Amino acid sequence: xxxxxxxxxxxxxxxxxxxxxxxxxxxxxxxxxxxxxxxxxxxxxxxxxxxxxxxxxxxxxxxxxxxxxxxxxxxxxxxxxxxxxxxxxxxxxxxxxxxxxxxxxxxxxxxxxxxxxxxxxxxxxxxxxxxxxxxxxxxxxxxxxxxxxxxxxxxxxxxxxxxxxxxxxxxxxxxxxxxxxxxxxxxxxxxxxxxxxxxxxxxxxxxxxxxxxxxxxxxxxxxxxxxxxxxxxxxxxxxxxxxxxxxxxxxxxxxxxxxxxxxxxxxxxxxxxxxxxxxxxxxxxxxxxxxxxxxxxxxxxxxxxxxxxxxxxxxxxxxxxxxxxxxxxxxxxxxxxxxxxxxxxxxx
Amino acid sequence: xxxxxxxxxxxxxxxxxxxxxxxxxxxxxxxxxxxxxxxxxxxxxxxxxxxxxxxxxxxxxxxxxxxxxxxxxxxxxxxxxxxxxxxxxxxxxxxxxxxxxxxxxxxxxxxxxxxxxxxxxxxxxxxxxxxxxxxxxxxxxxxxxxxxxxxxxxxxxxxxxxxxxxxxxxxxxxxxxxxxxxxxxxxxxxxxxxxxxxxxxxxxxxxxxxxxxxxxxxxxxxxxxxxxxxxxxxxxxxxxxxxxxxxxxxxxxxxxxxxxxxxxxxxxxxxxxxxxxxxxxxxxxxxxxxxxxxxxxxxxxxxxxxxxxxxxxxxxxxxxxxxxxxxxxxxxxxxxxxxxxxxxxxxx
Numbered sequence: 001x002x003x004x005x006x007x008x009x010x011x012x013x014x015x016x017x018x019x020x021x022x023x024x025x026x027x028x029x030x031x032x033x034x035x036x037x038x039x040x041x042x043x044x045x046x047x048x049x050x051x052x053x054x055x056x057x058x059x060x061x062x063x064x065x066x067x068x069x070x071x072x073x074x075x076x077x078x079x080x081x082x083x084x085x086x087x088x089x090x091x092x093x094x095x096x097x098x099x100x101x102x103x104x105x106x107x108x109x110x111x112x113x114x115x116x117x118x119x120x121x122x123x124x125x126x127x128x129x130x131x132x133x134x135x136x137x138x139x140x141x142x143x144x145x146x147x148x149x150x151x152x153x154x155x156x157x158x159x160x161x162x163x164x165x166x167x168x169x170x171x172x173x174x175x176x177x178x179x180x181x182x183x184x185x186x187x188x189x190x191x192x193x194x195x196x197x198x199x200x201x202x203x204x205x206x207x208x209x210x211x212x213x214x215x216x217x218x219x220x221x222x223x224x225x226x227x228x229x230x231x232x233x234x235x236x237x238x239x240x241x242x243x244x245x246x247x248x249x250x251x252x253x254x255x256x257x258x259x260x261x262x263x264x265x266x267x268x269x270x271x272x273x274x275x276x277x278x279x280x281x282x283x284x285x286x287x288x289x290x291x292x293x294x295x296x297x298x299x300x301x302x303x304x305x306x307x308x309x310x311x312x313x314x315x316x317x318x319x320x321x322x323x324x325x326x327x328x329x330x331x332x333x334x335x336x337x338x339x340x341x342x343x344x345x346x347x348x
Numbered sequence: 349x350x351x352x353x354x355x356x357x358x359x360x361x362x363x364x365x366x367x368x369x370x371x372x373x374x375x376x377x378x379x380x381x382x383x384x385x386x387x388x389x390x391x392x393x394x395x396x397x398x399x400x401x402x403x404x405x406x407x408x409x410x411x412x413x414x415x416x417x418x419x420x421x422x423x424x425x426x427x428x429x430x431x432x433x434x435x436x437x438x439x440x441x442x443x444x445x446x447x448x449x450x451x452x453x454x455x456x457x458x459x460x461x462x463x464x465x466x467x468x469x470x471x472x473x474x475x476x477x478x479x480x481x482x483x484x485x486x487x488x489x490x491x492x493x494x495x496x497x498x499x500x501x502x503x504x505x506x507x508x509x510x511x512x513x514x515x516x517x518x519x520x521x522x523x524x525x526x527x528x529x530x531x532x533x534x535x536x537x538x539x540x541x542x543x544x545x546x547x548x549x550x551x552x553x554x555x556x557x558x559x560x561x562x563x564x565x566x567x568x569x570x571x572x573x574x575x576x577x578x579x580x581x582x583x584x585x586x587x588x589x590x591x592x593x594x595x596x597x598x599x600x601x602x603x604x605x606x607x608x609x610x611x612x613x614x615x616x617x618x619x620x621x622x623x624x625x626x627x628x629x630x631x632x633x634x635x636x637x638x639x640x641x642x643x644x645x646x647x648x649x650x651x652x653x654x655x656x657x658x659x660x661x662x663x664x665x666x667x668x669x670x671x672x673x674x675x676x677x678x679x680x681x682x683x684x685x686x687x688x689x690x691x692x693x694x695x696x
Contacts, residue, residue, distance in 0.1 A: 102609035261450035
């Protein structure tokens, strides 16, 4: 089959790789209908996260089951499924505690030895613990298919950020970062009942989408000016809940700076320097909570999926560009240059 | 009156200072019956926290009200009272949210321009928001008086750590640090129903007290060996709740290392390098929560005081040494050398 590989910084290729097949009794093989490029793929693309030359890449996909191992019970060939960005056995102590990202048998698509999401097919370990069956009719509904694809990562990650930050009825929420995760966090904060959501970013078109998603205010200032602007918008005290959806020192510094004493920072940006933005003195004196991490999106699917299916939650607009698998390198370039927010990839 | 002052590293004196008096309508003046030396006073003593030469010091005291301003309603002369280590107006938005340490009119005993706790008397701003009246009979019960004194800081701080870490029925808890706060955190974790409390420290006598306070295991290893020992004691996964009761990089590193995925670190050690012990990669991958800070002990007094009064909570054994005010420099020395756990000070 054809699949995306990364050979070094800015070197994304589409190559022939072995067809996926059932290797273990718990495996399923999924034919990918839609995949996409993630902001976190850019850390590897830019050389900020190490990769073995030729390693697969991509961790978001929706597709059709084409084969299953002898122990698989929850899905069968022909089913439309989505996969969270990590696989998990669904049975270990951490899966039981709704933390499948810490599954003792878990892993992430694109890890060495596994298939990535940006290809024609994927061998899925622990299919029962990993895959979620969705109504077959969604396959012919492009908007819905995109909404389901968002549940594999960005929507679940944005939700984890909002939950971790303590977004709730009556709360003020600041979302630092206008990437797809930040925008989904706006949706999630509103879904959780947050009263006043403030989106911080640099791109007018993305902030326009943040408003469509329910942000009451948008702020384009950065650094200290951003902190001042958020404080002014919240009676001087800051927000109850801040969301750090970037993973950089500056974003974390802003999140800490805008949070009200006793408030919480929900962080989901893969840390690339964000530790430097953690002013522990400020955390201490203001009793700020830092909560979050790699999002256990599998655990959120049962509550978010019905909302996507009934249309009350629609993250599909985060996909503002669509390409074929063969031109995926263009998609990476567009996201790296920020001319695309999130690129949808259709393998065939 | 006589009061303790600090003139530089290792330079603690007892000097004549102006008598406290009612200066504002919300003030009360308290005659100190018992005070003590705090582990956090040692940061100033060792020169790790800056002080103005001659600045007062001490922030824990129990005493008798001797005068009140015209607006004070909750206490009157003759009342036995305790004061949390910060004063607060009891009326601002943060006091209302049970975070008096962020009071917009708050401050800490010993700050420049205020009295410290280690003296014969204290002018208490915002007496109604700050002081808590306790039964007068406690004044003649030395054990009880010490228990009440512990509520002014170390017991409330240990409780904040345990609450912040999520100590609860069924939880495993590790307490890093065998100072008075760490030991009180053991008491608090048990009070909150924690099933299995592990105390980490270096001093056999303090760890013996930790066992008396309810710790099932004590661990004297440090660094990686301590992490290994805690993991071995918890089936390999680590604890649900870790308490960082020191404020150093090493203690924080241990707390992060022993926490189970999805668990929380309650931190109350005033940060002196603890930021360096925060491995944000580990926090992120394991979804660890960092929660806590300067303890709002005033908010915990209503729930802890009845337990101290009825004897079901007894932190008094943390005081293992008692001296008079005039010899307080010896008390600092003993605590600095760790020959005393916590020094009780009687002004007269």
